[in-house]
Amino acid sequence: MSAQRKPRPQLIRTKLPMPCQEPADRIQNFDEVPYGYNEAEAVFEAQRCLTCKNQPCVSGCPVEVPIRNFITLVKEKKFLEAAALIKTKNSLPAVTGRVCPQESQCEAKCVMGRRHQPVAIGNLERFVADYARDHGEEVPELPNSTGKTVAIVGAGPAGLTCAGDLALMGHEVTIYEALHAPGGVLIYGIPEFRLPKGIVKYEIDFLKKVGVKIHLNFIVGSNKTVDELLAEFDAVFIGSGAGAPRFLNIPGINLVNVYSANEYLTRVNLLKGYKFPEYKTPVKRGKTVMIIGAGNVAMDSARTAKRLGAEHSIIVYRRSKKECPARQEEIHHADEEDIEFRFLTNPIRIIGDELGKVKAVECLKYELGESDETGRAKPIPIPGSEHLVECEVVVIAVGNDPNPIIPRTTPDLEVSRWGTIVTERSTGKTSKEKVYAGGDIATGAATVIAAMGAGKVAAKDIHKQIMGIKDEETVEP
Amino acid sequence: MFTLIDRKDVTSESVWFKINAPNVARVCKAGQFVIIRANDKGERIPLTIADWDVNEGWVSVIFQKVGASTYELADLQKGGNLQDCVGPLGIPTHVENAGNTIVIGGGLGIAIATPVARAYKQAGNHTEVIVGARKKELLFNIEEIKEFADGLHICTDDGSEGRHGFVTDQLLEMIESGQQIDTVFCVGPPIMMKFVAKVTEPFNLKTIASLNTIMLDGTGMCGACRVTVGGETKFACIDGPDFDAHLVEWEETMSRLSSYKEEEKEAMEYYQKHREGCQCDKKGEQK
């Protein structure tokens, strides 16, 4: 009967690498580093997928993108259908395809990865989304208006996702954003060379097309409080992010040319400081720039410094390479761009000149000791290992705390001792009636896709609440 | 877009803007500020709200032309548009009926001192104002302040108007005369505020300074505005801009303000070149 069985395609063990700008060229510009697959490359990589019945990859994705099925559509060259399928779960695939830490999410679970390299799910997701963008994606038909209104605080990935989902359910959605441009970290933090701003803008234009209103230069807590919004809207979603930079408690931290990564990146990305003086916001260009920390934010800062002309862009990190919290791809790209890593090293003092400008950082060397409760080896300082590193600019990238404006101005909103808004994870509900929250403001600094997931979860529950839909169990069979 | 309802030159160095911004006007209080941006390429410039009208939905600011961004801003004409205007930002000046208050405005600080002094007066304080400028021509708001203040003392560096000397000379004289003073509020160049703090410290006189640090977002996101106050790092945009003047690290504040000296020069040269270029074009058209 099964004489017609298709021959099994030959197993291809390694991922098809993404073509990239050469390191020597790309450090001279702010253009995107990987070019992305072309059609043939995408189909080739898709062929590597084994179409697993139980598709373990999906369980690695925080929003459960139907990975196997979209890859199958790619094999069949049905790219627009693949894009539409992804969008049922993930409204910003062009973004996540570029910035998700795939190696610890979807690709970590891919069967192919057990013995060979996993399927390049992120690269495929990116290809499909880019294809759809270039080939006239259709705006979905909107349901009739429900007459219900929802206010969204913050136009980061959490707020944008929540807004998009609610608009597609027929609600009238208004986003309030403090900055002069929407996108949150996507627009002010993550650099152009990793996430072109045109892509973010396209996604935001899409939201506008489905009727979402965006109010810029509007600070909730100042222009209107959450309570005032509640008087006007049927529900409020807070996606205000973890935007408050942490500094180190060391001498010299407020010297001139010591930046938080947020400030450094905002000057360059949001305000286009790399085009100074045509664009009016300056950013310091140093011959040697030291970045403290080793997450995505640190990699972005170090690679930005290089592009601003630094001869030496040095990452200083207290632990070893293994413990770097940044995405593998970012560390790899940083390596290629001659970013200098000083592991097991930590600054203890920043030294200024007579004008109060940074001229050197005193550092201490560490060695790895026993593992701590997180299972990571604890770094222990080596006595007498103090040494000076000369530099003109220091960028502190040791994390962000939740933005305090909303908690400060909404007294009856329950906040944890870390300043995050307390929510029920399965619904996004806060302690305050009709108020939801999600993304970094609820979890502390996390990922784009986690923030989007939280926006989605909240949109679902908001819809249920404002439409008066009862929980499943009470619905008649 | 935020329409410029009106504008005028207050002095040869400073400009007054009346901006249509109903969302700001509706909720702002004395001591708060806005951040404005002239156009897509512009810098985000923090400016204190000088006056406002809830019903008409406008706020006004007075700013000094010090660098490329403020010069460019000053070029805007009545009826034109500002790309962005966000606010009110910062914690309003804490105004209570403390009895006797002296409000000091130096240079451009006069613009900020005016609404603060008015608020003190309205809260029931005996309010005297000291204003200082390099020369007579740079003074402004004088008639306005006279209308509500219990006393106005003018100081000029060159003696062309009022007292020949600094605001601190006037302040010291008032303190030493035994006059009852409960609170001193000062705003102006940081060097002036530093010396005001020096004058009042030995008398244990409560002194508040309004800091004009470098800022970017104004919402606590970047830390550009950080200052050391009483040994702790504070963000001027969300913890201030008002701080206890005796606890502020003035040297640090001043050095941080000069962070972009070289870039400011470059920006100014670019601005001048670009602006002259524009005028050449116009001449070309007339031919």
Ligand SMILES: Cc1cc2nc3c(=O)[nH]c(=O)nc-3n(C[C@H](O)[C@H](O)[C@H](O)COP(=O)(O)OP(=O)(O)OC[C@H]3O[C@@H](n4cnc5c(N)ncnc54)[C@H](O)[C@@H]3O)c2cc1C
């Ligand atoms: C430099 C950098 C690189 C990163 N790289 C990656 C990466 O490669 N991969 C990844 O998955 N994650 C990365 N992250 C983390 C990721 O960007 C965040 O987890 C994600 O953006 C959080 O989304 P959010 O919507 O919760 O908040 P945000 O993106 O922070 O957006 C919050 C928005 O709310 C606005 N807002 C705040 N308060 C108010 C208010 N009171 N009123 C109105 N608006 C307000 C803010 O201006 C902002 O626009 C990176 C983060 C940074 C900083």
Ligand SMILES: Cc1cc2nc3c(=O)[nH]c(=O)nc-3n(C[C@H](O)[C@H](O)[C@H](O)COP(=O)(O)OP(=O)(O)OC[C@H]3O[C@@H](n4cnc5c(N)ncnc54)[C@H](O)[C@@H]3O)c2cc1C
């Ligand atoms: C909360 C707050 C409120 C403010 N309110 C006002 C206001 O009401 N009116 C007003 O004119 N300005 C005010 N400022 C200062 C104003 O924002 C700056 O003067 C402006 O950003 C300068 O921009 P620029 O590009 O034109 O000048 P730049 O090119 O940045 O600076 C040119 C020169 O001016 C000096 N300078 C810059 N800023 C200051 C400052 N704050 N104080 C003293 N010297 C400075 C620089 O050292 C430099 O030499 C305020 C600042 C803050 C933080």
Ligand code: SF4
């Ligand atoms: S959204 Fe992120 S985790 Fe999910 S499939 Fe796409 S790249 Fe993987």
Ligand code: SF4
């Ligand atoms: S686990 Fe890997 S091989 Fe299997 S369906 Fe998912 S992507 Fe394809």
Ligand code: FES
């Ligand atoms: S201006 Fe950015 S934190 Fe104050």
